[in-house]
Amino acid sequence: MTRREFLKLTGASLFLSAAPVSGFTKDLPQGNISVILLQGGMDGLTAVPPIGDPALASLRQEIGLSNPIKVNPFFGLHPKLQHFSKLMARGEASIVHATSFPYTKRSHFEGQNYMQGGGSSPFSTTTGWLGRALDLALLPGRALSLELPLILRGSLNVDNFYPARVNGSSKPEKWLIEQITMAHQAEEAKAFQAVGDKVADQARSNIPRDPVSLAKYAGEQMSTKGGPVASVIRVNQFDTHALQGADEGSHGDRLELLDEVIKAYREGLGDAWDQSIILTLTEFGRTASVNGTGGTDHGYASVGLLAGGLIDNSRVISEWPGLADADLYEERDLYATIDYRSVCAACIERVLGLDHDLISQKVFLTSKLKRTYDYIFS
Amino acid sequence: MTESFRVAQKIGLLFRPEDDIPRDIKDWAMGQLSTESKSIGIKSISNSHQIEHWPEDYLPSLSERAEMLRQLRLYEDRIQKDKTLSKIEMDRLLWINEKKNNIRFLDELRFAHRNVYAEDQVKQRFSLFWSNHFTVGISGTTRGLIGHFMDAAILDNLNGSFSNMLYKVTTHPAMLTYLDNIYSVGENSERAIQCRKNNKCKVGLNDNLGRELLELHTVSPAANYTESDIRATAQVLAGWGTIVDKPQLEKFGLFNHWDAFVSNRAEPGTKLVLGKAIYAGKDGLHNLTEHLASHEHTQRHLARKLCQHFVSDDVQSVDIEYIMKIWQQSGGDLRKIHQAVIERAIASKAPKFQWPAIWLFQVLRISDSTYFLGWGDIHKDLNDRRMSAKKVFQELGQPFWAKRQPNGYSSSKSYWISGEFLERRLRFSEAIYNTAHPQFTPKEMMDRIGVNSATRNLVEGLSGRKRKFIALMCSPELMGVQGG
Known part of the structure; x- marks a missing residue:
């Protein structure tokens, strides 16, 4: 048996042995899910300032917003989140505040690993929560990046897309790729095979590689029949230790980019928007108080933004812990009162039709995850 | 592959046509660590076999770089604000300014040349390992400093002690800028007290470099340090660094760019980091980097990283233990440590995936x-x-x-x-x-x-x-x- 035949066979037998999946509920149509990884730690108190909290203004003198968009008497939105605010007005976006993965040690790299891995602690898994969910549901996913991020690992049916720009090269020959694939083993063989599949697919290669263009393309891909059901995009540079700005400035610029990414997803998804959920994920929030250099340091809880046609009623979902000194985690950070894993689990439940208990055990590797589905999707 | 190529692939850059293939590969690899490092490359692709030294003009010192950065920003600003210029004229002037004052493109090419044409290939590999371990990305003025950092903080210190490299790296303006330490001011420093009194300025501590010094550069989270250790580290670092493109030398006349400790921004008093008392003043940082460099968690963390980069993809604890033992015996002598890595890389027949x-x-x-x-x-x-x-x-x-x-x-x-x-x-x-x-x-x-x-x-x-x-x-x- 050649290696290629072997790969084909294992793919097929996996498909047969794993279907039907236990816990699959068919009363709702399957949706699609997109995760925007906000790298560096989004400042939840800047993105969604709790304007009704009496402690906010004094904590954030230099970086407080002068003109937040009012969501309700207690919460505002950063003025750069224009499109998101319109989605909220239409009942197609929600906010989860004072939320985090249960991780309090303020390291980017442990935090980033944990929010993608979703196991019991940082660096405890080599697969990611979305990858494991897709593996259970037997549905495909795609990352819009050069590497396959941890969050999508764990399924045979995931790949990545980030069009090459190598002068003096052309689209690789399918036959040559096959020969090279056969010479390789394990994950390299699988990845070379993915190159071959992409070449055969006539995938477009002239897409600009900024997050906005990639989000639009991802939306288009997810809206086509047989396309990926999940996508992952990264937006960098939220780590604003110094001079983060307020209405304008570096943190606001990142929020503006995030807003444009959400908007581009919507454009790309077209009619599929009605079956979509987009959620943000960040490794931690930032200190409640501004530091000595006009920025904020690594903190604990942040905010999660959810958008998509699968949301019926816009809400701010929060059990607000307060910003008074005594209410802060270690007297410095916003406390997390909602486990963001539960929010991710609810999105998976809605989109992939998997049962909550199954998601808890097989996706987040714990039996204790609370179900937040009704807060988000009812 | 022959044994020579197998080893050169793991710890070197393979042999160029003009290289003699060594008979004793271990002997060659050890000797490589003492090879003189030169910036060599080619002037033009039309004369590609003429491998020669890079011109002195393209190897600016730190103060020359600071001046180039100052000019780069000054003219950038002036050109962009000139309302009389057409778009084409503006772009042309900006391009000329880049050519003259932005050393980054030449640095990046020189880095490529060094690796492609290097006679010191094993040193280049270790140099890149440490340049990556002590990552400096682009942030503000670092674009003009990264090339200098790689040469002067890493490569030039490759055969000294880890403690010395750590100190040189931590105090290099590229690192102090990249991880925001240039903005950090001790909360009880003279400067902060003055600011509070006048109510004119707001200054304070920034813990970015302090955190990464512990987490990434030395002991790693395995050491179970606390938020208070991080804060104390940031306090030791407060006062270090200056914005290089401002004419600080003229202003203060006291320090050069790589030894920039501004005492009125430093935090007074003794700090406690991982159980070690660090006294106030400029020497405090030296005491801290020495303490961190000799910490067992630093040795373990770095031995593991070295093994993963050079020895095998499936890291073996026996290799880690061996390198740690040499580290301890030699008091953190990088030459001895690199020799130990080479020994284990040769002994291990496992393949090593290359970046x-x-x-x-x-x-x-x-x-x-x-x-x-x-x-x-x-x-x-x-x-x-x-x-x-x-x-x-x-x-x-x-x-x-x-x-x-x-x-x-x-x-x-x-x-x-x-x-x-x-x-x-x-x-x-x-x-x-x-x-x-x-x-x-x-x-x-x-x-x-x-x-x-x-x-x-x-x-x-x-x-x-x-x-x-x-x-x-x-x-x-x-x-x-x-x-x-």
């Missing part, structure tokens, strides 16, 4: 290809299909001059395996074949390297020299995923 950038250098060296432009070419419009060094490294996924995270590039093989990453290998192989005029045929290379039968079968089963070239470079053997 995309290392692989590219190795491909160019064994095929004798001229892929990167010469230093005299980069500001010319050559009408050539070649990419700039900047674009090459971006496309490979390893832009060392980029806005990037301080944890550096992973040495874990699985990170680098994806469809897109492997498509880059296919495409770069083709681009090198098409544009860089490899002087060796695939057959000549296979004979010289002594490839295994699987590689030979793959290549010989294909028709056409280009296909053979691509397949050879993307073979498991040349990628370092299967034993030679």
Whole structure:
């Protein structure tokens, strides 16, 4: 048996042995899910300032917003989140505040690993929560990046897309790729095979590689029949230790980019928007108080933004812990009162039709995850 | 692969056509650590066999770089604010300013040349390992400093103690700028007290560098340090660093850029970091880096990283223990530590996956290809299909001059395996074949390297020299995923 035949066979037998999946509920149509990884730690108190909290203004003198968009008497939105605010007005976006993965040690790299891995602690898994969910549901996913991020690992049916720009090269020959694939083993063989599949697919290669263009393309891909059901995009540079700005400035610029990414997803998804959920994920929030250099340091809880046609009623979902000194985690950070894993689990439940208990055990590797589905999707 | 090539692939950059293949590879590798390091390369691709020293003009000192950065910003600002200029005139003037004052593009090309033409290939590999361990990405003025950092903080200190390198790295303006320490002011410093009194300025502590000094550069989270350790580290660091493109020398007249400790910004009093008392004053940082350098968790953390980068993808604890033992016995002598790494890399028959950038250098060296432009070419419009060094490294996924995270590039093989990453290998192989005029045929290379039968079968089963070239470079053997 050649290696290629072997790969084909294992793919097929996996498909047969794993279907039907236990816990699959068919009363709702399957949706699609997109995760925007906000790298560096989004400042939840800047993105969604709790304007009704009496402690906010004094904590954030230099970086407080002068003109937040009012969501309700207690919460505002950063003025750069224009499109998101319109989605909220239409009942197609929600906010989860004072939320985090249960991780309090303020390291980017442990935090980033944990929010993608979703196991019991940082660096405890080599697969990611979305990858494991897709593996259970037997549905495909795609990352819009050069590497396959941890969050999508764990399924045979995931790949990545980030069009090459190598002068003096052309689209690789399918036959040559096959020969090279056969010479390789394990994950390299699988990845070379993915190159071959992409070449055969006539995938477009002239897409600009900024997050906005990639989000639009991802939306288009997810809206086509047989396309990926999940996508992952990264937006960098939220780590604003110094001079983060307020209405304008570096943190606001990142929020503006995030807003444009959400908007581009919507454009790309077209009619599929009605079956979509987009959620943000960040490794931690930032200190409640501004530091000595006009920025904020690594903190604990942040905010999660959810958008998509699968949301019926816009809400701010929060059990607000307060910003008074005594209410802060270690007297410095916003406390997390909602486990963001539960929010991710609810999105998976809605989109992939998997049962909550199954998601808890097989996706987040714990039996204790609370179900937040009704807060988000009812 | 022959034993010489197998070892050179793991810890070096493989042999160029003019290199003699060493008989005793271990002896060669150890000797490499003492080889003199020179900035060599080519002036022009039209005279690609003339390998020579880079001109002195392109090797500016730190203070020359500071002045270039100052000029770069000054003229940038002046040109952009000039309302009388047309768009075309403005772009032209900005371009001239970049050519004259932005050293970054030359630094990046010089980095590529060093690796492609290096006679000190093993040193270059260790140098890149440490440059990545102590990542400095682009942030503000660091674009003009990264090249200097790699040469003067890393390569020049490769044969000293780890403690010395750590101190040099921590106090280099590139690092102090990249991780925001230049903004950090002790909360009880003279400056902060004055600010509070006048109510005119707001200053305070920034813990970015302090945190990464513990987490990434030394003890790692395994040491179970606390938030109070991080804060104390940031307090020791407060006062270190200055914004290099401002004329600080004229203003203060007291310190040079690499020894910039501003005492009125420093935090007074004794700090406690991981149980060690660090006294106030400039020497405090020295005491701290020495303490961290000799910490067992630092040794373990770094021994593991070295093993993963040089010895085997599946890190063995016996290798880690061995390197730790040498570390302790030698008091953190980097030459001894590197020798220990070489010993374990030779002893381990396990394959070692190579980073995309290392692989590219190795491909160019064994095929004798001229892929990167010469230093005299980069500001010319050559009408050539070649990419700039900047674009090459971006496309490979390893832009060392980029806005990037301080944890550096992973040495874990699985990170680098994806469809897109492997498509880059296919495409770069083709681009090198098409544009860089490899002087060796695939057959000549296979004979010289002594490839295994699987590689030979793959290549010989294909028709056409280009296909053979691509397949050879993307073979498991040349990628370092299967034993030679």
